[in-house]
Amino acid sequence: MKVPVRWLKELVPTELSAREIAERLTLAGLEVEAITEIGSTWDNIYVGVVERIEPHPNADRLVLATVDAGTHRLTVVTGAPNIAPGQKVALALPGATLYDGHSVEPKLITLKPSTIRGVRSEGMVCSEKELGLSDEHEGIMVLHADAPVGVPLREYLGDQVLELEITPNLVHAFSVVGVARELGALIGQRVRYPERAPLPVGGPEGLVTIEAPDLCYRFVGVVIEDVKVGPSPWWMQQRLQAAGMRPINNVVDITNYVMLEWGQPQHAFDRDRLREGRIVVRRARPGEKIETLDGVLRELDPDTLVIADAERPVGIAGVMGGLESEITEQTRTVLLETANFEMRSIRRTARAQRLRTEASARFERGLDPNLAWEGATRAIALFQQLIPGCRVTAVVDIYPNPRLPRQLCMPRSEIPRLLGVDFPDELVLEVLDRLEFQPELRQEDGRAVIIVQVPTYRSDVTIAADLVEEVARVIGYHELPEALPLGRTVPVEISPELRLVRAVQDTLVAAGLTEVITYPMVDEAALRALLPGAATFPDRYGLYPRPERELVRAVNPIRPEWAIMRPSLLPSLLRSAAENLKFNRAVAIFETGKVYLPRGLDELPDERRTLGCLLAGARHLRDLYHEERPVDYFDLKGVLETLLPRIGAPDLRFRPLTHPSLHPGRAAEVLVKGQPVGILGEVHPEVVEAFEIDPDLRVVFAEIDLQRLLEVGLEPPRLRPVSRYQPIDQDFAVVVDEATPATEVADAIMAGAGALAVSVRLFDIYRGPAIPAGKKSLAFRVTFSAPDRPLSDEELARLRERIEGHLRRRVKGELRR
Amino acid sequence: MSGEVERIRQQALAELQQASSTAALAEWHGRYLGRRGELTQLMRRISQVPPEERPAYGQAVNALKEELAARFEQREAEVKRSELSQRLAAEAVDVTLPGRAADVGGLHPVTQMIREVTTIFNHLGFQTVEGPEVEYGYYAFDALNIPQDHPARDVWDTIFIVSDQKEIVLRPHTSPMQIRTMERRQPPVRVVVPGRCYRFEAVDATHEWHFHQIEGLAVDEHITMADLKGTLAEFARQLFGQERKVRFRCDYFPFVEPGVDFAIDCMFCRGEGCRVCKGTGWIEILGAGMVHPQVLRNVGYDPERYTGWAFGMGVERLVMLKYGVPDIRLFYQGDLRFLAQFNRALA
Numbered sequence A: 001m002k003v004p005v006r007w008l009k010e011l012v013p014t015e016l017s018a019r020e021i022a023e024r025l026t027l028a029g030l031e032v033e034a035i036t037e038i039g040s041t042w043d044n045i046y047v048g049v050v051e052r053i054e055p056h057p058n059a060d061r062l063v064l065a066t067v068d069a070g071t072h073r074l075t076v077v078t079g080a081p082n083i084a085p086g087q088k089v090a091l092a093l094p095g096a097t098l099y100d101g102h103s104v105e106p107k108l109i110t111l112k113p114s115t116i117r118g119v120r121s122e123g124m125v126c127s128e129k130e131l132g133l134s135d136e137h138e139g140i141m142v143l144h145a146d147a148p149v150g151v152p153l154r155e156y157l158g159d160q161v162l163e164l165e166i167t168p169n170l171v172h173a174f175s176v177v178g179v180a181r182e183l184g185a186l187i188g189q190r191v192r193y194p195e196r197a198p199l200p201v202g203g204p205e206g207l208v209t210i211e212a213p214d215l216c217y218r219f220v221g222v223v224i225e226d227v228k229v230g231p232s233p234w235w236m237q238q239r240l241q242a243a244g245m246r247p248i249n250n251v252v253d254i255t256n257y258v259m260l261e262w263g264q265p266q267h268a269f270d271r272d273r274l275r276e277g278r279i280v281v282r283r284a285r286p287g288e289k290i291e292t293l294d295g296v297l298r299e300l301d302p303d304t305l306v307i308a309d310a311e312r313p314v315g316i317a318g319v320m321g322g323l324e325s326e327i328t329e330q331t332r333t334v335l336l337e338t339a340n341f342e343m344r345s346i347r348r349t350a351r352a353q354r355l356r357t358e359a360s361a362r363f364e365r366g367l368d369p370n371l372a373w374e375g376a377t378r379a380i381a382l383f384q385q386l387i388p389g390c391r392v393t394a395v396v397d398i399y400p401n402p403r404l405p406r407q408l409c410m411p412r413s414e415i416p417r418l419l420g421v422d423f424p425d426e427l428v429l430e431v432l433d434r435l436e437f438q439p440e441l442r443q444e445d446g447r448a449v450i451i452v453q454v455p456t457y458r459s460d461v462t463i464a465a466d467l468v469e470e471v472a473r474v475i476g477y478h479e480l481p482e483a484l485p486l487g488r489t490v491p492v493e494i495s496p497e498l499r500l501v502r503a504v505q506d507t508l509v510a511a512g513l514t515e516v517i518t519y520p521m522v523d524e525a526a527l528r529a530l531l532p533g534a535a536t537f538p539d540r541y542g543l544y545p546r547p548e549r550e551l552v553r554a555v556n557p558i559r560p561e562w563a564i565m566r567p568s569l570l571p572s573l574l575r576s577a578a579e580n581l582k583f584n585r586a587v588a589i590f591e592t593g594k595v596y597l598p599r600g601l602d603e604l605p606d607e608r609r610t611l612g613c614l615l616a617g618a619r620h621l622r623d624l625y626h627e628e629r630p631v632d633y634f635d636l637k638g639v640l641e642t643l644l645p646r647i648g649a650p651d652l653r654f655r656p657l658t659h660p661s662l663h664p665g666r667a668a669e670v671l672v673k674g675q676p677v678g679i680l681g682e683v684h685p686e687v688v689e690a691f692e693i694d695p696d697l698r699v700v701f702a703e704i705d706l707q708r709l710l711e712v713g714l715e716p717p718r719l720r721p722v723s724r725y726q727p728i729d730q731d732f733a734v735v736v737d738e739a740t741p742a743t744e745v746a747d748a749i750m751a752g753a754g755a756l757a758v759s760v761r762l763f764d765i766y767r768g769p770a771i772p773a774g775k776k777s778l779a780f781r782v783t784f785s786a787p788d789r790p791l792s793d794e795e796l797a798r799l800r801e802r803i804e805g806h807l808r809r810r811v812k813g814e815l816r817r
Numbered sequence B: 001m002s003g004e005v006e007r008i009r010q011q012a013l014a015e016l017q018q019a020s021s022t023a024a025l026a027e028w029h030g031r032y033l034g035r036r037g038e039l040t041q042l043m044r045r046i047s048q049v050p051p052e053e054r055p056a057y058g059q060a061v062n063a064l065k066e067e068l069a070a071r072f073e074q075r076e077a078e079v080k081r082s083e084l085s086q087r088l089a090a091e092a093v094d095v096t097l098p099g100r101a102a103d104v105g106g107l108h109p110v111t112q113m114i115r116e117v118t119t120i121f122n123h124l125g126f127q128t129v130e131g132p133e134v135e136y137g138y139y140a141f142d143a144l145n146i147p148q149d150h151p152a153r154d155v156w157d158t159i160f161i162v163s164d165q166k167e168i169v170l171r172p173h174t175s176p177m178q179i180r181t182m183e184r185r186q187p188p189v190r191v192v193v194p195g196r197c198y199r200f201e202a203v204d205a206t207h208e209w210h211f212h213q214i215e216g217l218a219v220d221e222h223i224t225m226a227d228l229k230g231t232l233a234e235f236a237r238q239l240f241g242q243e244r245k246v247r248f249r250c251d252y253f254p255f256v257e258p259g260v261d262f263a264i265d266c267m268f269c270r271g272e273g274c275r276v277c278k279g280t281g282w283i284e285i286l287g288a289g290m291v292h293p294q295v296l297r298n299v300g301y302d303p304e305r306y307t308g309w310a311f312g313m314g315v316e317r318l319v320m321l322k323y324g325v326p327d328i329r330l331f332y333q334g335d336l337r338f339l340a341q342f343n344r345a346l347a
């Protein structure tokens, strides 16, 4: 909301600057977001009077105007169609800064004397657009006849405008009077309310009928006859413009002026265009339409509250009037509506019609019905002032349930209880009095209470806590001390899930991966791209099986590609990789985000904390020491083999996996304690390509269900004694069938060695003439150690024999000698 | 014979001085001190010495042996040291050549900030908890004193989730966890809640539809707004520097009363007024207030007995302020060239 400072200071006279006023209001909860200056650029511009007009010798459309501005008297060349002798105008002298009247974007230019068609023009008579007041550039701006000639325009017209953010609770401050009340309370000064006219109620039966009393709480209808429609006076136009509204004509301007001043929207109908000259407030009938003032033909649903005449809607209540009954130059009789409507209904209608107006913004915050009377009486005062000779001939006020001030009782102790500090009684009472709450300090049931009568315009003050806020904000929050909470403390434990996530993140960072955070939403195209070469959806999304039910979907996504809550991290990380591969040769990223698996339609989805890791492109960039090589399956497997034992996942296994999104020969299921917890594999080249990554680049992906890991059970380190005897390494070259997995061979060795084998490490794989075709030789280095003794040669020989036996039985392996 | 001893001594010492490699030394050692070396020979020749001179002769040979052994040891050390320094000289490198990199990744700046903020509050006695991102309208709005069709609801432009009877939304703030936490436990409550939030909002340099918040909540007997002010001031000083000034001003959120906007003095202009603080000298970093009595009632707490306060802050904004990130969109574009700049062990 825009509040011109001159207007505000008229209601609350103060020496404070605009900046100081803004500061006080902001601290008290009325945030001033900006202060704009009207006329800050108006150097060298004066109020002038047009003395005479002469034709331009060389151009029909131009004239020579001689303008007197006191100390300056100039002849200017102008093409303004509306210029006339005797007019007061804004005269710009050379050096003045003006907005370019012909530029669409605001553009400042400096005025220089110029020669136009052979005649020298020494200055310029300005349009509103050139002064930065509006986009109007059809003609020059004509000032009010009272404008003092020779005075700098800035002094006459300049102003500062506060732009306030009106939070939903601040309906009482949604007007100049409202802001004035606030400012008055803050600086301890009473408001000088604008003049209002007495209105004797009386009029014909049936002038106004309310058929929907649940949606219309009050209707003040005033008939004004002998109205002469014309432009409103300059001062009013100026204020409307400063507050961001366009002047239309005196009648409409009065209603807008009252709305800005008091916060009470009004609507003026041309009564002669109302069928039977009467008003009915009712819900719209099926199929009814109305063309509103903005020229849009609108269909009205039956929830819409309308202002109708005897036959048809003539306005959408609280939102916008109808075009057909608008005020025109021919209007003689006005029916002025000053009403109060149910806030939720107005809000629904404004939303449904996509029509937010100054009126609806106020009504939907819940206006005080008593304000209607103030609005109507103020409007009539203005009618009488602006249109001499007009007559009020009927006044109806339908207000079946008048709202009375709310009495509130607040224990005196509530202030220190909530604020942690107390203020003297006198100060508290003074503050509440400045707010016009009529406070009274009493003893009731042996305790001190403050009784207040909350003015009806303060609908936001309903409980004791609200009163505490009033006291605190008027005194100022800066008066509160800084303390720390006392009393009982709570043990601060960090949940296993958070600890796990943190450990996973830290380990992966140490392993060279960078954490990304991606939008957790995807689209169907991305999901379909996870299944190469088929029209249907994949049966698995990353780690998770495709749910029976529809995925979790947004009703109103920001963009279509963010419509589905992701069921896997794979598409998110592939997208991130695709972007990064444009700029990097090596990508190593992870995310500890969530996937969202549907449950029942009205149930919240299963949000599973999941780890996704992705390596793509090169593993090492070529440098002095490394050749560059493409990443592959084993790079990421190594990361998992580092990660999972570190976070306490025992008994880690990998088993071949067939997965629609992964390489058929390079994919594995990850098992912990025999339970599947994740997947790992090179991404299928067709999937890679579908995500706009060069399919020749290898992309390796792993997805681990962290919640599942917790369910399976992570284990603390199990200590084994550290031997003080030298460990002994022995090598075993085992010839097995090509198809035998290496893990099984290693398992057989471990089984044979029992507790004495500290580690088994595969260090070579040999295929070639020295061994039979269809076989491979796996070379393991086994480290033996006993906690309590050195191992003797005999013991080692026995171990070797047992290992040999296990190899033979379990994997049909033979030791090479 | 003693002349012979002296001759050998002279010769041995001269040769020792000549021996300048480990191999030459070994050879010298064999020649003089070895089993068949010169000194053994000398000792054998004792039989040719007149008996009365024998003790003196023996002593002289033994003395020579000891002397040579000592000299050898000394020389050996010299030679070894000289050989080592030759080797080391030959091994000299250009110390400015690049090292072999230890590949270390990094945490996302938002994760780092969440850790930093929650750690500060953990130390102030707040427990970190998390809640669902897909949330019932009841928890996101109604229980927080934001009824259906209330204009306050417009402040949160919400993304809705397909459902049947119940309203389900992507939480527009972390505040639903206030309700969930209080429903689950009795006072005293002190929690801090980080998490993702979503709004139906056009994306620009300062707005994201997907962002992170950290919520805080303290409820007990005797919890006051002065505590809130002190706690937030302490937090802001730990995060943004001990010299920070703080500002508390009145603001409106439906689930608190009185409501607070919390700001720190602008670190870019030190309060003078600049583009970042829009000329005000203050930077708003969070909203807060005393928990509304209706919210306490909604979870079955007695508002006459308990008071509490809550606050909520945008994580991205904190990172942007602390590190001068110009555009919020950088966080979720996932560009490693941006993210890598936050690869620090200490923030």
Ligand SMILES: [Zn+2]
Binding pocket: B266, B267, B268, B269, B270, B271, B272, B273, B274, B275, B276, B277, B278, B279, B281, B282
């Ligand atoms: Zn600043």
